[in-house]
Amino acid sequence: MPEPLDPHVRKRFQGQRVRDTKPELAIRSAVHAAGLRYRVDARPAPNLRVRADLLFTRVKVAVFVDGCFWHGCPEHFIPPKNNAEWWASKIEGNKARDHSARAQLRRLGWTVLSFWEHQQPKAVASEIEKVVRTAALATGSRTHTPRTWPRA
Numbered sequence: 001m002p003e004p005l006d007p008h009v010r011k012r013f014q015g016q017r018v019r020d021t022k023p024e025l026a027i028r029s030a031v032h033a034a035g036l037r038y039r040v041d042a043r044p045a046p047n048l049r050v051r052a053d054l055l056f057t058r059v060k061v062a063v064f065v066d067g068c069f070w071h072g073c074p075e076h077f078i079p080p081k082n083n084a085e086w087w088a089s090k091i092e093g094n095k096a097r098d099h100s101a102r103a104q105l106r107r108l109g110w111t112v113l114s115f116w117e118h119q120q121p122k123a124v125a126s127e128i129e130k131v132v133r134t135a136a137l138a139t140g141s142r143t144h145t146p147r148t149w150p151r152a
């Protein structure tokens, strides 16, 4: 990939490479504080080349916290001036890959939640909590479905 020459761009570029970004950590700790347990940076399906940022395996909820730069946030993505065309197509490719991987997950029965890293971590965490608790209830009630057929 071409090296961005502008030092400001390079700085942002390097910042984006950090795996555990601040917003993601804030979300994770808020979700943890709410009493939920999850896997981090894990694959929902072994044959899909996609890793979720937070994964709730039992209730099949996969959470993605997308970086505004790499995932092309409509509010914050500005292509670097150098190689602008290359960047635009790179980010378009990322978006297309996100879209198809998440569609595949949904077809496999996963609930997919996508957020932007610019979103308020507390609000994101409470949305995640709501969805996971609802999914857990649904799973629980299915296991406890009363038998309706008459006993012999």
Ligand SMILES: [Zn+2]
Binding pocket: 068, 073, 074, 075, 076, 077, 116, 117, 118
């Ligand atoms: Zn953004």
